[in-house]
Amino acid sequence: MKDRMRKLAQNKENIEGIYNYCDRWCERCTFTARCLNYASSKDAPGDGPELWDYLHNVFEATMLMLDEKMERMGIDPQEIKNMGLPQEYDPKDHPLYMKVYELSTVIHNWLVENNTGDATNVFEVLSENKRNDSRYNEAIEVIYFYNFFISAKIYRALMGMDEDEEKEIQTDSNGSAKIALIAVDRLIAAWSVAMERLPDHEDEILRFLIILSEIRKQTELTFPNAQKFVRPGFDSLAGG
Numbered sequence: 001m002k003d004r005m006r007k008l009a010q011n012k013e014n015i016e017g018i019y020n021y022c023d024r025w026c027e028r029c030t031f032t033a034r035c036l037n038y039a040s041s042k043d044a045p046g047d048g049p050e051l052w053d054y055l056h057n058v059f060e061a062t063m064l065m066l067d068e069k070m071e072r073m074g075i076d077p078q079e080i081k082n083m084g085l086p087q088e089y090d091p092k093d094h095p096l097y098m099k100v101y102e103l104s105t106v107i108h109n110w111l112v113e114n115n116t117g118d119a120t121n122v123f124e125v126l127s128e129n130k131r132n133d134s135r136y137n138e139a140i141e142v143i144y145f146y147n148f149f150i151s152a153k154i155y156r157a158l159m160g161m162d163e164d165e166e167k168e169i170q171t172d173s174n175g176s177a178k179i180a181l182i183a184v185d186r187l188i189a190a191w192s193v194a195m196e197r198l199p200d201h202e203d204e205i206l207r208f209l210i211i212l213s214e215i216r217k218q219t220e221l222t223f224p225n226a227q228k229f230v231r232p233g234f235d236s237l238a239g240g
């Protein structure tokens with residue numbers, strides 16, 4: 001085992017630390033051949049990253065719709081930024097974390113309530129008569145995968161937040177916030193796909209979308225340098 005690990009670690013193609021700011025969804029990653037974490041833990045063949053291109057397009061269209069809706073509803077994402085924080089705090093008490101965690105819990109319960117089968121099998125969720133709709137099934141899979149992922153990453157980002165480093169970009173806090181933002185974007189796109197297929201649930205899903213959009217804006221305000229963070233491999237090499 002040790003020898004195998006040493007051999008894997010010696011692969012010159014490995015990108016150092018790439019697994020620190022990825023989404024850990026190896027089956028859809030373009031860098032499996034250059035990731036020590038993948039090499040040491042997975043052998044599964046990939047489904048490919050094409051889904052992310054599709055969801056990115058859906059995300060852009062959905063955000064236009066959500067921005068308009070939020071403006072009409074008078075929602076101000078700046079609100080959380082303006083709340084101010086005590087000198088010492090537990091990230092769990094931060095309004096951004098509390099909001100993300102609460103939404104993840106509400107969504108989880110919603111998925112369980114609307115589940116027609118085994119909650120651990122995403123293909124059973126709401127999809128009894130939609131098994132042949134691969135986009136729908138992928139969207140539900142994305143929702144399951146990222147639902148609690150974002151609160152874990154926001155927690156880590158808030159934990160590392162340091163006023164002295166406010167102008168620095170390559171910090172763990174910015175890297176964690178960036179991958180959380182990427183996951184939020186994919187969740188927004190996935191819910192948008194689901195909303196189209198579930199007209200009876202449109203109001204509930206629209207509520208999730210609006211809160212996700214608020215979370216997205218509030219994360220960007222809380223971590224203004226997050227989008228500039230360069231993730232090893234994914235952002236530093238073309239095609240990531």
Ligand code: SF4
Pocket residue numbers: 018019022023024025026027029030031032035036037038
């Ligand atoms: S970089 Fe890619 S292969 Fe490595 S752990 Fe992250 S998702 Fe998996």
